[in-house]
Structure formats: structure tokens, C-alpha cells
Amino acid sequence: MYDVLVVGGGPAGISAAIYLQRFKLKVIVIAKDFGALGQSTHIENYYGFEQPLTGKQLIESGLAQAKRLGVLVNFGEEVLAINGSEPFIVKTDKAEYQAKVVLLATGMSRPSLRVKGFTTLQGKGVSFCGICDGFLYRNKRIGLVGSGEFMLEELDVLKNFSKNITIFTNGEPLKVKVNEYAVITEPIIELLGQEMLLGLKTSNNQFDLDALFIAARTPTASDFAVRMGAFVTPKNEIEVNHLFATNVPGLYAAGDCTGGLLQIAKAVRDGAEASLAINKYLKPKTS
Amino acid sequence: MYDVLVVGGGPAGISAAIYLQRFKLKVIVIAKDFGALGQSTHIENYYGFEQPLTGKQLIESGLAQAKRLGVLVNFGEEVLAINGSEPFIVKTDKAEYQAKVVLLATGMSRPSLRVKGFTTLQGKGVSFCGICDGFLYRNKRIGLVGSGEFMLEELDVLKNFSKNITIFTNGEPLKVKVNEYAVITEPIIELLGQEMLLGLKTSNNQFDLDALFIAARTPTASDFAVRMGAFVTPKNEIEVNHLFATNVPGLYAAGDCTGGLLQIAKAVRDGAEASLAINKYLKPKTS
Numbered sequence: 001m002y003d004v005l006v007v008g009g010g011p012a013g014i015s016a017a018i019y020l021q022r023f024k025l026k027v028i029v030i031a032k033d034f035g036a037l038g039q040s041t042h043i044e045n046y047y048g049f050e051q052p053l054t055g056k057q058l059i060e061s062g063l064a065q066a067k068r069l070g071v072l073v074n075f076g077e078e079v080l081a082i083n084g085s086e087p088f089i090v091k092t093d094k095a096e097y098q099a100k101v102v103l104l105a106t107g108m109s110r111p112s113l114r115v116k117g118f119t120t121l122q123g124k125g126v127s128f129c130g131i132c133d134g135f136l137y138r139n140k141r142i143g144l145v146g147s148g149e150f151m152l153e154e155l156d157v158l159k160n161f162s163k164n165i166t167i168f169t170n171g172e173p174l175k176v177k178v179n180e181y182a183v184i185t186e187p188i189i190e191l192l193g194q195e196m197l198l199g200l201k202t203s204n205n206q207f208d209l210d211a212l213f214i215a216a217r218t219p220t221a222s223d224f225a226v227r228m229g230a231f232v233t234p235k236n237e238i239e240v241n242h243l244f245a246t247n248v249p250g251l252y253a254a255g256d257c258t259g260g261l262l263q264i265a266k267a268v269r270d271g272a273e274a275s276l277a278i279n280k281y282l283k284p285k286t287s
Numbered sequence: 288m289y290d291v292l293v294v295g296g297g298p299a300g301i302s303a304a305i306y307l308q309r310f311k312l313k314v315i316v317i318a319k320d321f322g323a324l325g326q327s328t329h330i331e332n333y334y335g336f337e338q339p340l341t342g343k344q345l346i347e348s349g350l351a352q353a354k355r356l357g358v359l360v361n362f363g364e365e366v367l368a369i370n371g372s373e374p375f376i377v378k379t380d381k382a383e384y385q386a387k388v389v390l391l392a393t394g395m396s397r398p399s400l401r402v403k404g405f406t407t408l409q410g411k412g413v414s415f416c417g418i419c420d421g422f423l424y425r426n427k428r429i430g431l432v433g434s435g436e437f438m439l440e441e442l443d444v445l446k447n448f449s450k451n452i453t454i455f456t457n458g459e460p461l462k463v464k465v466n467e468y469a470v471i472t473e474p475i476i477e478l479l480g481q482e483m484l485l486g487l488k489t490s491n492n493q494f495d496l497d498a499l500f501i502a503a504r505t506p507t508a509s510d511f512a513v514r515m516g517a518f519v520t521p522k523n524e525i526e527v528n529h530l531f532a533t534n535v536p537g538l539y540a541a542g543d544c545t546g547g548l549l550q551i552a553k554a555v556r557d558g559a560e561a562s563l564a565i566n567k568y569l570k571p572k573t574s
């Protein structure tokens with residue numbers, strides 16, 4: 001029986017696990033893979049690192065940090081189902097666990113455009129984060145892929161850097177209202193460019209672009225959460241209170257899967273705050 | 288004229304400055320010294336660093352990170368007064384600046400006990416952070432110096448690790464209610480021990496201790512804030528809303544000086560969130 005089972009090995013999950021371990025709770029982290037952050041090629045805005053690093057480097061460093069402090073981390077193991085309540089029964093592709101508390105820290109999934117050029121041009125004009133990379137494309141021609149709330153949030157960031165923004169809904173109907181920007185609803189067929197993004201082809205047109213931002217992320221843990229009876233927002237984010245508790249007793253969530261600012265800084269803080277709340281939950285006050 | 292002048296070169300201030308710089312705002316950081324964090328000898332719970340580092344190392348790395356990204360950082364310069372409003376006039380011991388927005392990220396000051404042994408025993412049994420170091424003293428004899436709200440918060444953390452806690456108000460009257468713990472109000476005269484803390488002497492007694500936690504911090508920026516008309520809490524923390532704005536238009540605050548969880552993770556996130564709010568404040572929406 002674990003005190004806390006953390007699903008996710010990124011900034012939120014590992015930050016929480018480090019604190020939980022310090023509180024002498026019995027904690028295990030189950031992490032499937034490097035997640036969306038693992039695809040980042042250039043992290044510069046997370047405090048404390050003089051030189052840029054890749055998402056994979058940061059995650060590996062965090063995993064090593066947790067292990068050094070004694071946290072049990074099962075990397076490469078996938079949670080398939082979570083049932084019951086206090087204790088929760090967590091089934092993975094390798095084993096079954098019992099835990100008094102489950103913390104979902106599963107991040108956001110990044111969409112694949114499934115068009116030619118998408119994979120090779122990531123980090124070469126194709127970006128997933130306006131706050132991180134928008135400044136690179138000041139007054140440049142920016143494409144923004146998305147049709148909903150996330151697109152609108154990215155637009156709000158990107159318009160700080162350029163007025164030349166074209167929205168591509170990639171065949172989806174536009175679900176939000178945008179003014180002053182061209183909206184192309186045709187499906188995207190191909191991204192153009194070898195070393196750097198040069199533009200894209202839709203079914204009927206071609207567009208010259210310096211950057212293409214993908215804004216169609218979805219939280220990856222909401223399926224678990226919904227099946228467990230937890231509330232999620234219309235954007236599919238897991239609803240938590242200021243103590244990072246969902247409406248299901250003993251089920252907590254932190255980091256990108258709860259929405260808000262999709263930045264490492266926020267995920268790390270979420271993990272720390274959630275761990276304190278979980279510690280208080282597991283150790284009722286005696287004085 | 289700067290867009291934003293940041294007071295403080297620690298995690299909150301530098302995290303904010305990095306983001307502000309990315310938003311192409313004209314930003315300057317004025318930092319007096321390494322602050323309270325600079326005295327930390329062993330940081331293990333800030334996500335992303337496999338090996339422990341000192342507060343000074345982390346701050347230096349953060350300063351270098353900001354400078355590499357183009358942030359103007361004046362280290363070793365002390366802000367003496369902030370006057371006016373939009374633009375603010377900021378006087379330091381070296382110059383005078385104008386800025387549309389001022390972000391206070393000045394942290395907490397650590398008290399000096401001004402008794403023999405205090406300086407040499409820091410990091411050797413004398414600690415300023417229960418969350419950081421409490422786990423080192425599981426079931427050990429813990430002394431806790433303080434008489435108010437901060438002491439109560441530290442007590443709430445430390446009681447997870449040991450039931451053997453003695454509170455020392457160091458001559459102050461006890462301002463809060465505590466149950467189940469011995470409270471010694473005599474002034475502390477001397478800390479005992481060479482390589483490690485062994486105990487302390489008060490005016491009339493001697494106590495054997497394995498650890499002494501100092502919980503008498505005060506926010507260092509509240510003087511500025513108060514003189515500028517900003518609200519502060521009874522604990523002397525600067526009051527900010529969810530956008531990190533004080534009640535004075537254009538005056539923001541982030542990190543430890545605003546209270547809450549006194550951890551690097553929270554300060555870094557505060558800085559990031561504050562920078563987004565400041566960017567929106569300075570660049571009103573056009574669509």
C-alpha cells in the first residue's frame with residue numbers, strides 16, 4: 001500500500017514526489033514516457049539554468065533528482081485504469097498497486113498534424129508554445145493551428161509579437177470568435193521547407209510562413225479523471241480547488257492537466273503545493 | 288524610461304524578467320545582494336537539478352541565464368526609494384530610474400539571532416526552513432524560534448517529523464496559541480556546539496537540541512510598499528490579487544514578499560505569472 005501514487009514523471013509529478021518523499025510518505029511515480037515536454041528542443045525560460053536545455057534533458061535530470069532522494073520511479077510503465085477509492089487500485093501494463101492518494105500529473109498531449117514535414121520541422125519553425133518561442137518571430141508571418149479556446153489563448157500571446165497572423169482550423173469549424181485575423185478552414189496538406197519552415201499547403205492554397213504554432217493540446221489525464229467521477233472543464237482540464245484536490249476524495253491533480261499557465265514554472269509549483277495539501281490530508285492535525 | 292523595473296534578483300524577480308524580456312519589454316533588474324536564499328547551503332527540492340546546490344549557486348546561475356537572454360541586471364545596487372506613479376521614480380544608491388511598472392520581488396529577510404554560535408552553526412543544525420530540512424530531524428529534539436504566525440506555520444510542518452519540539456520566543460511574548468508544546472520565553476544567550484548544534488542556553492536554562500529552526504522572517508519590501516500606499520497583511524506581506532497586482536496601479540509584487548509557500552518553486556511561478564499579467568497591463572488588448 002502506497003501513501004501516494006503519482007501518475008506522470010514530468011515537472012509537476014516529480015516536484016510533488018520530491019516533497020512527498022521529504023514528508024516521509026511512501027510514494028511511487030508511474031511515468032509512461034517523456035510526454036509533450038520531451039519534444040521541446042530549447043527550454044530557456046525555466047529559472048535556474050544558465051544554458052538552454054532540451055525537454056528530455058530536464059525530465060531526465062528531474063527523474064535522477066527524485067531517485068537520488070529515494071523516490072521510487074517506474075519509468076516506461078503505463079497506467080491503464082484507476083478504480084476504487086481510498087485505497088485506489090491502479091492497474092498498469094506491468095502490475096497493480098494500491099494507494100491512499102492518487103495524484104494525476106499527466107500533462108498535455110501534443111497533437112500530431114499527420115502531414116508531410118510536420119516531424120522534421122519541429123523546432124525549425126513549428127512550435128507548440130507562443131510564450132516560449134513567439135519572440136523569435138517578431139513581426140514575422142505566423143500561422144496558428146487550432147479552432148478553440150487554446151488557439152485563442154495562443155493568439156493572445158502571439159499578437160504581442162506580430163500582427164501578421166493567419167489562423168488555420170485544419171478542417172475544423174471555428175469554435176471561438178476572432179477579429180482582425182484571416183481564418184483558413186481548409187485542411188492542411190503539407191508543411192513546406194527543409195531546414196526551416198517556409199510555409200504550408202492547404203487543399204486549395206499555399207501560404208508563406210516563418211512560423212507555425214500548434215494550439216490544439218488536450219489534457220491527457222481527463223479520461224481517468226472522468227471515469228473516476230472527477231469534474232473536468234469544457235476545455236477538458238481536470239477541475240481542482242486551491243489545494244489541488246478534485247471533487248473525488250483522495251484524487252488530486254497538478255500541472256498542465258489542470259490547465260492554467262502551461263509552463264514548467266507553474267507545473268513545478270503545482271507539484272510542491274499539491275504535496276503539502278496531500279500531506280495534510282494524510283496526516284490530520286493533532287494539535 | 289523602462290517598461291518594467293524589477294526590484295530583487297532572486298527566483299521571482301529573475302523568472303519574471305526572463306519572461307518580460309521575451310515579451311520584448313524594456314526591463315531592468317536591480318538586486319542588492321543574494322538575499323535570504325543566498326544563505327542556503329543545500330537546495331534539493333527545486334525541480335530539475337540532479338545534484339544539490341547552494342542558494343548562491345542557484346542565484347548566480349539565474350542571473351547568468353537572464354543576462355544571456357539580454358536582461359539588464361544591476362547587481363550590488365540598492366533601491367532606496369520609489370516615488371510617483373506611472374512613471375515611477377526609483378532612486379538607488381547609484382542612480383535614478385523611471386519605469387512604467389515596478390515589480391517588487393524582494394523576498395524575505397532572515398533574522399540574525401545575534402548570539403554566539405549562530406553564524407557558525409547555520410546549515411549544521413540551525414535551519415530556516417522546515418519543509419526543506421525538517422526530514423533530517425525525524426524524531427529528534429527540535430527547537431523552534433519564533434512567537435507569531437510564521438512560527439505557527441513552521442510548527443505545522445515540523446510536527447510531521449517530530450513530537451519533541453520546544454518553542455523559544457527569545458524574550459518576545461507569545462502572540463499565537465499553541466497546544467502540546469513547551470514554550471520557553473527566556474531570551475536565548477548562546478547556541479552550543481562546534482561541528483553540529485548540540486543545544487542552546489537561555490538566561491536561566493540549558494536545552495539539548497538536535498536542530499533549531501528560526502521562524503521569524505519578515506518580508507523585505509513591505510516598507511517600500513507601505514510608503515507607496517500598498518496594502519500589507521498583518522504578517523507584513525504585500526497584498527496582491529491573482530494577477531500579482533497591488534492596489535497601487537502599476538505596482539506589482541511576486542515571490543516570498545507576498546507570503547504563501549516560501550519555496551523557490553512558488554517564487555519562480557509567481558514571477559512567470561506576474562510577467563504575463565504585466566505584459567497584458569502594458570499592452571492593452573487590440574482585438
